[in-house]
Amino acid sequence: MAAAAANGPNKVEKRAGGIDGPTNPMVTPLLTDLYQFTMAYAYWKAGKHKERAVFDLYFRRNPFGGEYTVFAGLEECIKLIANFRFTEDEIAFIKTSLPSSCEAGFYDYLRGIDCSDVEIHAISEGYVVFPKIPLMRIEGPVAVVQLLETPLVNLINYASLVATNAARHRFVAGKSKLLLEFGLRRAQGPDGGIGASKYCYMGGFDATSNVAAGKLFGIPLRGTHSHAFVSSFMSPDEIIEKSLRSCDGSKVCEDFVSLVQTWAIMLKNCMLSCLAYEVVLVSKQLLYFLMKLNAMSIIEKGGIFGETNQSELAAFVSYALAFPKNFLALVDTYDVMRSGVPNFSAVALALNDLGYKAVGIRLDSGDLAYLSCETRKFFRAIEKEFGIRDFGKTSITASNDLNEETLDALNKQGHEVDAFGIGTHLVTCYAQPALGVVFKLVEINNQPRIKLSEDVSKVSIPCKKRCYRLYGKEGYPLVDLMTGENEPPPKAAERILCRHPFNESKRAYVVPQRVEELMKCFWPGRSDCRGYFRIAFVDYFSD
Amino acid sequence: MAAAAANGPNKVEKRAGGIDGPTNPMVTPLLTDLYQFTMAYAYWKAGKHKERAVFDLYFRRNPFGGEYTVFAGLEECIKLIANFRFTEDEIAFIKTSLPSSCEAGFYDYLRGIDCSDVEIHAISEGYVVFPKIPLMRIEGPVAVVQLLETPLVNLINYASLVATNAARHRFVAGKSKLLLEFGLRRAQGPDGGIGASKYCYMGGFDATSNVAAGKLFGIPLRGTHSHAFVSSFMSPDEIIEKSLRSCDGSKVCEDFVSLVQTWAIMLKNCMLSCLAYEVVLVSKQLLYFLMKLNAMSIIEKGGIFGETNQSELAAFVSYALAFPKNFLALVDTYDVMRSGVPNFSAVALALNDLGYKAVGIRLDSGDLAYLSCETRKFFRAIEKEFGIRDFGKTSITASNDLNEETLDALNKQGHEVDAFGIGTHLVTCYAQPALGVVFKLVEINNQPRIKLSEDVSKVSIPCKKRCYRLYGKEGYPLVDLMTGENEPPPKAAERILCRHPFNESKRAYVVPQRVEELMKCFWPGRSDCRGYFRIAFVDYFSD
Known part of the structure; x- marks a missing residue:
């Protein structure tokens, strides 16, 4: 020191x-x-x-x-x-x-x-x-x-x-x-x-x-990006330089944006099967009807994965192109489970294709215990579905007005947070x-x-x-x-x-x-x- | 700015x-x-x-x-x-x-x-x-x-x-x-x-x-002395350089310490008459008995004025010799009403003899409303007894963990504080x-x-x-x-x-x-x- x-x-x-x-x-x-x-x-x-x-x-x-x-x-x-x-x-x-x-x-x-x-x-x-x-x-x-x-x-x-x-x-x-x-x-x-x-x-x-x-x-220093970074983007169309060399340097993906978008579609199907898997626990019959009648349309129409935010996806892709080895995304600008986490995962899976391992996500609002647990389930489902080793362990960082009491409350509720970013209460000794x-x-x-x-x-x-x-x-x-x-x-x-x-x-x-x-x-x-x-x-x- | x-x-x-x-x-x-x-x-x-x-x-x-x-x-x-x-x-x-x-x-x-x-x-x-x-x-x-x-x-x-x-x-x-x-x-x-x-x-x-x-x-800067200054002195005997030139430069008091000590004795008598005056409000008869039987001994034996602290008096005299035009004393190192305020007053009256006007006192502990009111009474009694113009208006500063609520409480209780020194709660926005x-x-x-x-x-x-x-x-x-x-x-x-x-x-x-x-x-x-x-x-x- x-x-x-x-x-x-x-x-x-x-x-x-x-x-x-x-x-x-x-x-x-x-x-x-x-x-x-x-x-x-x-x-x-x-x-x-x-x-x-x-x-x-x-x-x-x-x-x-x-x-x-x-x-x-x-x-x-x-x-x-x-x-x-x-x-x-x-x-x-x-x-x-x-x-x-x-x-x-x-x-x-x-x-x-x-x-x-x-x-x-x-x-x-x-x-x-x-x-x-x-x-x-x-x-x-x-x-x-x-x-x-x-x-x-x-x-x-x-x-x-x-x-x-x-x-x-x-x-x-x-x-x-x-x-x-x-x-x-x-x-x-x-x-x-x-x-x-x-x-x-x-x-x-x-x-x-x-x-x-x-x-x-x-x-040691840490930091990735803010909400403003996400909302400064409009859509993936504005990304001009789309190529990304693989981690080992052996090949170049000429259109990383398309690769991410392909993964986004694959993830939709994955989420469908996740949904199916969850429902199986209740009733095979119900599952059958759900799949036939509603699930697809629920999912398509924005129930779970239909409409991830495209400005967010553009921001994540741009950030990944800049930092393919250090991709950590703030996922709560629009909707954590319906947009942020799926968008992150699509980018992370595309990076994985090129030999990169995404670092993780950051949650900065909402019910951190619930969202971290849901995110962890999602990551584990991806690991299982696509056989991506350790994807289930992808890091989850939480911030947003944390202090001793909220940390204690999170522990009591149960959470899946790996890292805490703590500001106001810590430094001002509130x-x-x-x-x-x-x-x-x-x-x-x-x-x-x-x-x-x-x-x-x-x-x-x-x-x-x-x-x-x-x-x-x-x-x-x-x-x-x-x-x-x-x-x-x-x-x-x-x-x-x-x-x-x-x-x-x-x-x-x-x-x-x-x-x-x-x-x-x-x-x-x-x-x-x-x-x-x-x-x-x-x-x-x-x- | x-x-x-x-x-x-x-x-x-x-x-x-x-x-x-x-x-x-x-x-x-x-x-x-x-x-x-x-x-x-x-x-x-x-x-x-x-x-x-x-x-x-x-x-x-x-x-x-x-x-x-x-x-x-x-x-x-x-x-x-x-x-x-x-x-x-x-x-x-x-x-x-x-x-x-x-x-x-x-x-x-x-x-x-x-x-x-x-x-x-x-x-x-x-x-x-x-x-x-x-x-x-x-x-x-x-x-x-x-x-x-x-x-x-x-x-x-x-x-x-x-x-x-x-x-x-x-x-x-x-x-x-x-x-x-x-x-x-x-x-x-x-x-x-x-x-x-x-x-x-x-x-x-x-x-x-x-x-x-x-x-x-x-x-603008303000400040006088701390408790440590007071407790670093032992007795007036240790004061070597005792002379003080009058404010207009016309004369020199060769032994300011003795002048202060003379005033201390005069003040005792003053306090006696103050006590008498207060009691008159209750009963002339009671006053008579009090004066005859008890008051003098209460006062002498440290009730009100008997034993002001001599290390405090030495500190005040030294401070006044250093800053005859800016004498402001912290009066709560030992006992505000039995030592600090009488000691301050003795020094202030001696300074007055040489044409200087003491600034005032600072209270840093205790019941600030009560102590400020008692001090004000004391100062007014001196003004009246010795005909020292405006002595009753001598400034009273209060400090000690003040904040919005304590100021409000003081206002509600009634107080005689002229200046507030505010620290912790103000600057840390507690x-x-x-x-x-x-x-x-x-x-x-x-x-x-x-x-x-x-x-x-x-x-x-x-x-x-x-x-x-x-x-x-x-x-x-x-x-x-x-x-x-x-x-x-x-x-x-x-x-x-x-x-x-x-x-x-x-x-x-x-x-x-x-x-x-x-x-x-x-x-x-x-x-x-x-x-x-x-x-x-x-x-x-x-x-």
């Missing part, structure tokens, strides 16, 4: 440490709240600006009413920190934003600021994390660390939220399904979209439609569009600090801490434990008492099989930084 | 037309869905890529269950269009993203693409708009216009959503209140924050905390985090096209259109009307029949007093573009 991310074209000038700047060049030291500058001035004026402060960055509650959160956004934080310096232009703007009474010495101080005096410990990006446990511990001169508050919270908040949302969708969809992030157009702004693509991939998605994210982060990440002072000049509140969940836990994940015998994590910086660490095979910070009755002895220190140093301050910049990308979900 | 926006530091190279690129340099022609490229290739392969297409960009339902939407994001769209060209680097990436069978000629075609053949008509940014009426009409070669679909929808969707959200907050808060956007840290990514600041200002907010947005767009903006083909080669659907609300309205807003006698708009491109326009004082497109029974005759053509040309294609780039910024709300 880190390596791929370095390929972006829109990098700010590398300022320090050999680490690229943030992916979005708009992430500068000015991307912060004004009060960070007014506080910095007040600290400076009081001579307190260099006091050593420790802040914890954490959240208070898991999002989506859930039991876990996926930590994401750290890499962008480190890129900001590594390049944190004010330009003269920025300082000039800060000067116009603060009262004119502010002394010039403060701006000289700002000119000299960087993060060489700041230390960042953090949990590795991609880890499953829990409320109250610091995701990051930021230590440094109080004025500098305050300036970092807003951008760090911003960079972690949405990243972790959307990664968690993606992981939850993956959990409901199951490991075998292909999950595609299609949210760019509905995201909250351009890098709402780019961030969503990156962090949904981290949370367990397989691909995105977002080309810019593909380029920036090396995420069910809960913000994670309450906070940034609290826990120590200054080695003195513990606390933020009190009548609401006990808002009381901060003071002191510079270490955090450990304790694992049990089967290798699963049991509990995350915070200790003071200088307390002896828990040890494997040694019994330790873990207590809830605000509820004395919640306590348990744990004998860990293994102890993992959760917060690692990702930015060591004065030391040489380059060696430390290794973001462990732990993918809990995608395989 | 347009002029202010040009000041940003992170501009991509100006590529065409003399118009700056998008504010966020990540907005490039690659910020689109992959299927726009696969379709472009299929169009190109079929020789259809230059066919003249007309697309409408619109939404189907007003957000937040409301009756209107504020259109925003157009300026960024025009900036994208004006600079729409692929770099070689981008083309190389597209090549790796499409099947290797795609012909080289297509990439030459991409190399030559720009938007000189595209025409954009749109409603002016900032206008109140309604479902189904096109916000933008995009006309041009079908392959190029398809490439624009995703970024245009992305740029309009969130911009219009958050501008509408801001307008709704303004409507509930009332015209006289100061509305501050404080959402950067909780926004969906960095330019979720920057976009929110821009479009909340457009929707009627007065200022933002976001420094980057202040610089980019000239939005109540509905996406607007369903769509982009539909309505005409190709002068042939009308329609997208059918069993859901009538999803049926697109075909044909290239014109749109008019008809105004009544009092100058208020009555109805927005769509006509075909070549139909005669409605005229003032002439009766016209307006029909609902899908409900024949919904129709009405209207005699407009004035007719406004809603969609204006913002990008005329081949003609000289510069003169046309004038985005009418219509502010319906902020005054």
